[in-house]
Each structure stands twice: as structure tokens, then as C-alpha cells.
Amino acid sequence: MEIKLPRLKAQTIQRQLFIDYWQELHNAKESEKKVAWVSGMSPSELLSAMDFLIIYPMNHSATCGAAGVATVLCEISEQNGYSPDLCGYQRCDIGSALMGEQTLSPVRPPRPDLMLVTSNQQCHQIFKWFENISRIYDVPLIMVDVPFLDDTATKDDELSALKYVKEQLQEFIYFLEGFTKRRYNYDRLQECMAYASAAYDLWYEGLFNAAKNIPSPISTFDLFIHLGPMLYLRSRPEAVDYYRNLKDEVLERVANGQGAVPDEKFRLFLNGMNWMKIPSLAKLCASYNACMVTGIYPLLFTLKGGDISRPVETMAKSAINSLLNRGLQTRINAVENLVRDFAIDGIIAPTIRGCKPISSFQLETMREVERLTGVPNLEFETCMVDTRYHSDAQVEVRIQAFMELLENRVKK
């Protein structure tokens, strides 16, 4: 049964924002702007303040996935020696870069002048991925290493990590001054951070938190879709306007008691990454009156603001404090809290092939959260973008069985 989910109007606004933004990117040469490719958790404000335009390779791969070209791009990187066991985002993006002008990518990202990678989530692949891309394009790569704070980490470890990240950010600023042959613009940086922080607060209240309402006015699908401006535009006033509108729209739904799925009966949690199948999964769940109200990913991905008069310190803190950077116990606590706060009935926990930083937490976290809260989970394997490693039919069967399990629990 195909269900049509009510769309937020903001989605249309977003489409136009991105058409304009990509236009700007493609005109970068003419307008003499530099393009930086940056990883998801990077403090891109540092670059925006120096007029760089930003591209997120992981988001690019997700776009390729949605456009149905990711699998071919993954195959291209495999033909060039990349193992199919590497994460799908990486293989897809590298495949696109290897194809150069011929890329099948729907957005055809312009080549970078500079690359910046930040290593939250103890992910090594992201460093290597960026290193490989920087080699393909022969451009400088800056690495900001954010140390993982495991379950044994002490306050001292945290402080030394903070100091280390601050040092690296400062080193990066010096590098940027040399690279652009301009003094670093700290005033602009504060402005950018102020927009980003306002956008974050609106996103948090208007979108993330709003899902606590019963019925939930939004689903994870909305959460993911509306992360886009947070990534690309957060250093600009447009982002603030965007999230203000979005918040108004969502709160209106709340006021009207309108849910994201018809007759919400079950509330689900997605313990996984951004994933090509989220739209279809959201629909599939909706057909059982189940709404995926939240998940771990949006929390991993947003940078909370702070004192903008001390920009480097604030950026370093938000990097260190990200959940991505924390050990298993912290992850378990976070999921447990979300499950309780959002009145979750079941957890959908895809193991994402190749993405070890996220997937390695999965089994222990799920077992422990189930023990603590009694909320059951559904595990299955898939890939973020590579359709060869995903079976719709299998997932449908599994979801159906899971929904029956939830039904039976209600009856009892």
C-alpha cells in the first residue's frame, strides 16, 4: 500500500535554496571564490568567514544515492582498486571524482581548491577518503583530529583533547591566512557562528524537539531532509530564516494535532545513518501507522553553538562534546534517554555495511537499551547508497514481522 506522507512546505523552499547555492558553486571561478570540500563535522564557519563555498562529499554521495547513480559510481571506484568493503559514501564519492568531467553525479561538484577533514566518530576512513580525493585533484588537505573520548576517559583527557583541537584550529587559521594571502577575518567568523548557532537552536526546538509531541508532527525523514541547510548554509542569514519558517510550520502542525503519519500508533527510533532507503522506509512504516520520530544521526550531526566571542574555544568544545566522539556507555545512555523522552515503541537498527564507526556500536547498544527499557529492536544489514547490498524485499518482510511483534505487545 503506497502512502503519501504530508510534506512540509519548507521542502520546496529548500529546493530553491539549493538550486541557487549550487549555481553559486558552479560560478565560483567567475566570481573568484574558492571551493572547499569539508567533512560533515568540520567547523565550516572557519571557511565561510573567508568566503569559501562549501561542499560536503558525504552529502554529495547521499544525493547520488537518491538519484540512483551511486551504485555505478561505487563500481567505478572498485575498478580502481577500492575494496567493496569500504563505506558506500566513500566509494561513491571517489567514483565520481575518478570520472572527472564525465561524472554521473546529478550535481557535478566543482573541483576543490582545498579540503578539510575533521575526525570525529573515530572514523579513519574519512581521513583516507579525503586523502584519496586530495590526491586525485592534487589539492591541499587539512586534517583536524578530534580525539575519541572512550569510556575510560577522564576530565584531564577531555581537557587535553580540547587543548589539542584548539591548537589545530589555530594552526588551520594560520594556514588559511597563508593560503588566501589575507588576514583572518574574525569579525566575519563571529557573524557566521551567530547565524549557525541561531539556526541550530531553531532546528532543535522546531524540528528535533517537536517530535516529542504525540502524534509527532514530523518523521526522521523530515529530520534528515532538513539537515541540508544546516550543513551548507548555516553561516548565512538564509539558514536562520529557513529554520524559523520551518519551526512555525511544524508548530502549526502541533497546534492542529496533525501527525506526520496517519493515526500514529507506534513511535520508532532509527539507530543508523542517513541512508538511501529512509524515504521508502518512512512510507513503509507509515502504512503500519508507525512513525520514525527520531534517531541518533541528527544528534550526531549538529553542532551546538556557544560563546561566539571565543570562537576557537567554542568550536573546539562543540567538536569534543559531540556524541560521535564518545564511548559506548555514553552512546547507550544517549539512546536510552531518547527512547524514554520520545516515548519510543521500537528501534530500527540497520547495520550499515562498511561504516564501522557507527555500526560497531550497534549490537551492544541495542542489547543494553533493550535490557534497560524493554524496547525491542530490529537489526538488518544494508548499505547507505550501494543497492547491491540492500534487499527491499527482505527489509519489507522484516519490518512486517517487527510490526506484528509491536502489535502483539500492545495487545498483551
Next chain:
Amino acid sequence: MHLIVPGEKLFMEETLKRFIAAKQSLYDNLKQWKKASGKKIVGCHPMDIPEEIVHAAGMLPITLMGFDGAITHATRSLQPTIACNILLENLEMCLNGTLDFLDGVIFADVCDTIPILSDIWLRHSHHVLHHLMVMPKHLNSPSSRRRVSEQFLRLKAAIEKQNNKKISDRALKHSIGVYNQNRRLLKRLYDLRLCKPGLLSASDVSAVVTAGMLMRKEDHNQLVEQLLLELENLPVPTSDMHVKLIVSGSLCGHCDSVLSVIDAQGAYILEDDLYIGSRYFTSLTNEDIDPIEALAQRYVDDIPSPTKFFDANAWANYISNMVIRDKADGIIIVMRKLCEIHADDFPCIQNKLNNGGIPCLMIEIERAGVSEQDKTRIQAFIDMLGVQ
């Protein structure tokens, strides 16, 4: 396969057997040793642990290198499609009690999964010392290089806290000396093999290095010295008939299944770039400066490593120079399945070798070792090199 030169090998065979025995008994010997000596044993998860610091505290550092038994517990915590066999095997040994005799474990976060493995381990074990070294993910800034010594100091402090006893600079310098001695002896063994290829089979060399990772370095030094004495006096039939290879990779564990195919095929390994091989012992530590600084310096200046993220080119150059310098016929790269740090550097290495016209074969190994199909590929590769 052990090369037999009639009459003269018996002596050496005896010495070799001791290495092989140490390797085969794996952790059993250690339990006995611990009982007898009353000393503490610390398991080091591969790779990049500065064992000298553990040694200086009077404890025995050993490398956790997996096991052959059944895996029944570990897959409840780490998916076999996510974690390589070393991670699973070591976790299994933690969960099934095999490693209960350890007084501590130390990890360095060399790949995506190890830091999480460490946290999982922590939840299910009761070692007094549990330590994760969070190493910088690149070494190209002053701050990241400083972080190396900070992390070494942090490890030292953790060990001191557990033992309630300071590690003196003198003790640490002494340990560095013992380890340097070990590194020099193994280097001599490797030099000998390079001059007289075929003197020792690849499997034997692997046994010699492996044994050293499972016993006191002082004992290992004696044994290696003994072996060297015997070997240096052995005449070796020189022959140009054999295909000469370099083998690289096999991070975090052995690749004996690959080595034995090479041995059986009659090819000689001139030099290796294996973890259980030259990667483990190549760089010496400076004995004249502050010991922690010296260890950090070695870490930074060590041979190119996929764990340290300078640039895959550096590793590629290192390997291809090895092939050219040694006049090898080709190279076999052994990649552990699901090892992302190796997989990600491989395309760059492959390019470099291809561009240099160096014949290269990549073999992926899993828990069960090398597949039948890959055995055939190795044989065909060696045959091809033999014809050329």
C-alpha cells in the same frame, strides 16, 4: 616447510623448534610463566603499542594475535561483516575467558573499530589495567606530534597508577636497550636471509618473529642469537632458479597460510613488510635522549604506516623501493578482509607498483586463511614470475 641441508641442519632445527613451540602454545606457556615468575602480563592489541613502557614496569607485554578456536560469543557484540578476524578473535578470547590470566590490556586506536572494541572489552572483562591510547590521526602539525608523547606519558601514568610504582627513566632506558637489541638481532636475521635467500623458509621466519611477541624479549634475544650463530655458519646453496618475492601487509596478525603456499611453491622471500615481520622491529629507538621523547620520535619517524596518515604515497614508495633495492621479481600484498586502513591505501600502492612495472598480486585473507582460489592465484603468480 623447513629447508633441509643434509647433516648440517639438525642443530638449527632444534633452535627453530623452540620458536615454533612458543608460537603454537600461544597463551598456555604464558600462564605457566606467570605462575612461576609471579609477574604481571599485559596484552597489547596490535598495532603501535610502545611495549618498552610496559616492560620497564617489570610486566610482560605480549601481543594479542587471535586464535584458531570457535567464535561463539564475539559475534554477539561485533558483526562479522564489520569486524576483521583479529578483532573478533581477540574479543572472543576476552569473552570466553582465555585471557582472564592477563593483568591488563592496552589498545591503540589504529582503525575504526578498535576504540569501540576497547569499550566493549571494558564492559565484559576485569583486567586491572585497561587502557586505550588515542593517537593523533595525522602527524603533520606540531600539535599532533606533541600529542604522541602526551599519549605515551598517559600510558606510563596509567601503568604507574596500577602498580603503585613509578617507572624510572633508568628502567625505561634499559627496556629500550633490550628492545633495540631485539630489533638489531632480527634485523641481522633479515639481512642474512637477504644475502642467502632460502636459508630459512618464510614460515620459519614468521615463527621467529611471532615467538618474540609472546615471550620475554630477553629470552627471545638469547634464542635469536643462538639461531644466528648456527645460521651464519651454514653454507647455503645459492641458486638463481627461485622466484624472489617481497611480501607486504597482513596488518595485526599473521598470514601463515599465504607464506606456506609461497614456501611450498619454492619461491624465496627476500624481505618483508609484514606486521609480524619487519614492520614490528625495523626502527630503532634513540638511547641518548629522554626515553619518552625517544619513543615518540620513533613513532613519528618510523617506516610509513597506514595508521599514521602522512600519505599513502610514502608507503607506496617504501614498498616499491624495497622491491627495486632487493631486485625482487614481484610483490604479494596480503590484505586482511575488512581492514579499512589497508584497503584505503591499497589503490595508491597498486598505482605506484603498476606505474613502476612491478608485478604485484593482492591476496585477501580471512579467518580461514587463504582461499583455494587464491592459493591457485599465488601459484600462478609465482609460475609467471619464474617464466619471465
